[in-house]
Structures are given as structure tokens and as C-alpha cells.
Amino acid sequence: MTLARATSVILAKELRTEFRSRELLGTTIVFVLIVIVLFSFTFNPTSSESRRFGPGLLWLAFLFAGSLMLQSSFLREQTNDTLAALRLAPIDPFSILAGKMVANFLFLLLVEVILLPVFAVLYNVAVLPVLGQLLLVLALGTIGLAATGTVFSAVAAQARLRELLLPLLLLPVLAPVLIASTEATIGVLGDPPELSLVWLTFLACFDVVFLTAAWMVGEYLLEE
Amino acid sequence: MPASGGLKLQFSEVEKRYGMRLALRGVSLTIAPGECVALVGHNGSGKTTLLKIAAQLTRPTRGKIDFFAGETSIPLEDVKSRIGMVGHHTLLYEELTAEENLIFFAKLFGLSDPAGKARLALEPVGLSGRATDVVRTFSRGMRQRLSIARALLAGPGLLLLDEAGTGLDPEGQQWLGAAIKSLRDTGCTVLMSTHGRNETQGAVTRAIRLEGGKITHDSGAGGNPNEVLVLAAVRDTGEEAS
Numbered sequence: 001m002t003l004a005r006a007t008s009v010i011l012a013k014e015l016r017t018e019f020r021s022r023e024l025l026g027t028t029i030v031f032v033l034i035v036i037v038l039f040s041f042t043f044n045p046t047s048s049e050s051r052r053f054g055p056g057l058l059w060l061a062f063l064f065a066g067s068l069m070l071q072s073s074f075l076r077e078q079t080n081d082t083l084a085a086l087r088l089a090p091i092d093p094f095s096i097l098a099g100k101m102v103a104n105f106l107f108l109l110l111v112e113v114i115l116l117p118v119f120a121v122l123y124n125v126a127v128l129p130v131l132g133q134l135l136l137v138l139a140l141g142t143i144g145l146a147a148t149g150t151v152f153s154a155v156a157a158q159a160r161l162r163e164l165l166l167p168l169l170l171l172p173v174l175a176p177v178l179i180a181s182t183e184a185t186i187g188v189l190g191d192p193p194e195l196s197l198v199w200l201t202f203l204a205c206f207d208v209v210f211l212t213a214a215w216m217v218g219e220y221l222l223e224e
Numbered sequence: 225m226p227a228s229g230g231l232k233l234q235f236s237e238v239e240k241r242y243g244m245r246l247a248l249r250g251v252s253l254t255i256a257p258g259e260c261v262a263l264v265g266h267n268g269s270g271k272t273t274l275l276k277i278a279a280q281l282t283r284p285t286r287g288k289i290d291f292f293a294g295e296t297s298i299p300l301e302d303v304k305s306r307i308g309m310v311g312h313h314t315l316l317y318e319e320l321t322a323e324e325n326l327i328f329f330a331k332l333f334g335l336s337d338p339a340g341k342a343r344l345a346l347e348p349v350g351l352s353g354r355a356t357d358v359v360r361t362f363s364r365g366m367r368q369r370l371s372i373a374r375a376l377l378a379g380p381g382l383l384l385l386d387e388a389g390t391g392l393d394p395e396g397q398q399w400l401g402a403a404i405k406s407l408r409d410t411g412c413t414v415l416m417s418t419h420g421r422n423e424t425q426g427a428v429t430r431a432i433r434l435e436g437g438k439i440t441h442d443s444g445a446g447g448n449p450n451e452v453l454v455l456a457a458v459r460d461t462g463e464e465a466s
Contacts, residue, residue: 001332001334006332009328009331009332010332013317013320013328016319016320016324017317017319017320020319020320021319079318080313080314080315080316080317080318081311081312081313081314081315082315082316082317084279084281084309084311084313084315085315085316085329085374086332087280087281088279088280088281088304088307088309088315089304089329089332089333090302090304090305090332090333090334091332223282223283224276224281224282
């Protein structure tokens, strides 16, 4: 079976199980909304401050969402040892990671798209005129978040203190993504809006490097 | 029925270490196609580790395992499609229905007509009437039956059962014993770990006792497995009593 076919089968399973239970999406959306609202009340930013600090707070909220959502990506496979069932199948082990990465990317993007209007209202930032550019930054940053998070979720799921381990592993590694995404978002929301090719290229390179590394070590990551 | 005949397995000096603990100590063993081998021994004796190595779920620290179809060696990357396994856990998704679980695994194994194969697999395990119910609502015995259906979905040449009778009532165990016997008769190689005496052991053609990661008794191909099985049952009963 080809990598793409196996990935799509696993992706379909991930989407079906999540949209049937809605546990993960529901809790993550509520959590991130609370974070964004609390940030807004705590800082009470003016419009110019929002343009300067808002993107950082937004991406921090996405990072929290990621570490919450990605935690269960592989933990769920431990309930009935279904990861062993996936590994018993005659498929490329990377397809297990890839299917989960794509699913996590879509879940995170959905959370972000829901959160964006709330952010725009609370922080008095006009996102509609720059929506296309903003979505490009969101997509590149979220690919990095989902790819890294899925890989570390696989590592953490096999360890003791796994709930604590994922944020400890994930947050330092994601610092470059956080910085690049924040800087790119500051540019897009700036006056005048400017899409920074430097930060976009940095994000794209991070994504490519991490996806390649995951593809190379995927088999070993999933082993006991 | 196995899609392409039973597999021959050859473990050569297989050793498995988990940190400081040696789970298997130089196990060498050849299992012929169509044999039904019971692995007995108390908890921690290495039964599950041996099954996991056979399933390619874990690599041996030292030594190797080879698979053969007839006399032809099969590359490890090609062998997975010919292995079915029932583990300690059910290996099923609780949020999916019985049918969805089987369709999902049929797709991963690249089977044609996954929905048809799933429906066919549900019949012998008596779950056709519950095909559209989510697994979360199933009893332990029903989950185990579904797990067995999943393992048999692709017509494996090697069936690995890790205490597959666990959770089954006497009737279910009897059914499992008959299913193993019928698979063995079609040429499928069966390697299973069992604990104590149960109905699944009626199909056994060879019994091997593991102690501390080593083979201590082997009835051998063509030997009488009952001696090893009885010995294991006596020892297990003795350990439980003490």
C-alpha cells in the first residue's frame, strides 16, 4: 500500500473518531477562548498595543492549544493498544505519523479559524483585509506545530509522566516557530500590512526539516 | 483460511533485553507450517515478548527471526501482511463500530472490498447483529470475538494469540478452540500463549514451556503436548495455591 493511501486511511479514522466524540476539539476550543479572553482582560491593550503584542498572545494561545490537543494524539492509541494494531499492518510506519499529523493540523487550524474572529473583536484588530496573508502564516506555523507535536506526542506516550513530558519537550523545540509566526503575524497586522518573506521562508524551512526528520526516524519513534 | 499457506518460523539465539532485565535468553526454535504451538509459563517468563518479536512489534536485542513460505525465505518487510495477532488488549477502537473497525483494518491490509470482507468476518464470531454498534457498548467477550475477527481478516499464514481466551466465557473458549483447530487444519501456523488449562488447548500440536526467558520444556513437533501442558497447569496451580 502506498504511503499516501495508508495516510489517508488513518486520517479518515482520526477525523471519524474525533468528530464522533468531539472531546478534544470541544475542550481545546473552550480552553483557548478562556486564555484569549483572560489575556485581553489582563492587558486591556490599546489598538496600537494590540498590533504589537496581540500576535504574540495569539500564537501563545495556539501553542497551549497544541500542547493540549496533541497530548492525546498517541495516548488515545494506548487505551486498547491500537498502536500495536497499526504497527501490525503492512504499511510504512511514517504513514501512522503522517495521518495523525494531517489530522492534528486540520484540528488546530479549525481551532484557530474559530478563535480568529474572537481575537479580532477583543483586541480590536482588523483581520478581514489581510485574511489571505494571515491564513498563509497560520498554515505554515500550524504545520510546524502539528508535525513537531505529533512526533513528540509519540515519544512522550511511551514514557512515564507522559502528561508532563510533552509540554517540556515541545515548548522549547517550538520556540523558533513561535518567534517566526509571531513576527510574520505582526507584519501582516501592521500598518501598512507587510508579508515578511524572511519569516515565511524560515517557517517553511522548519516544516520541511522537521517533516523530513520525522520521515527518517518514524519507524523507531513508534517502536516499544 | 490462510491466503497463501502457513508460515515457517525460525528463531535463532533470540535475546531481548528491557533495560537491565533479560526477557528472552538465547531462544532458538523452529516452528513448521501448520503447527499449533502453545507457549506456557508463568507471568514474566517471556511468552508475550516472543510473540511480539514474531509479530515484528519489537526487535530482538540479539539473534534473529526468519520466516519461510515453503523453503523460500520471506523478507521481513513482506511478512506483516501474512500475520494476524490477538493481544492482551483488544487492539480495537472503542469509538468506532464493529464494522468500521474491521473496514479500517481491511483497508490498511490493502484488502479488496473491505466492507464485504468485514461483513464476512463478523458472521463466524456471531457479531453480525451488532455490526453497527460502537465497540464501547460491547462486553469483554464480544470485544475479544471482534478482536479475533480482526486478526483473521486477511487470512493470515501465521496467527499469534496472546492469551486470547481471556475474557471469553466457556462457550466462547470452546468456539475459539474450534476456530483455532479449523485454522490449523487449513495449514495456518498458530503460536499462542496460554495460562492454565482451557478449551483453546485442544487444538495444540506442540507445547513449549518458558521459564525466565528460556525454553525449559518442548514437546517437539509430533510429540505429546499434553505432558508439558499438564506440567504447566500443575505448576501454575501450585504457584497460585502458595
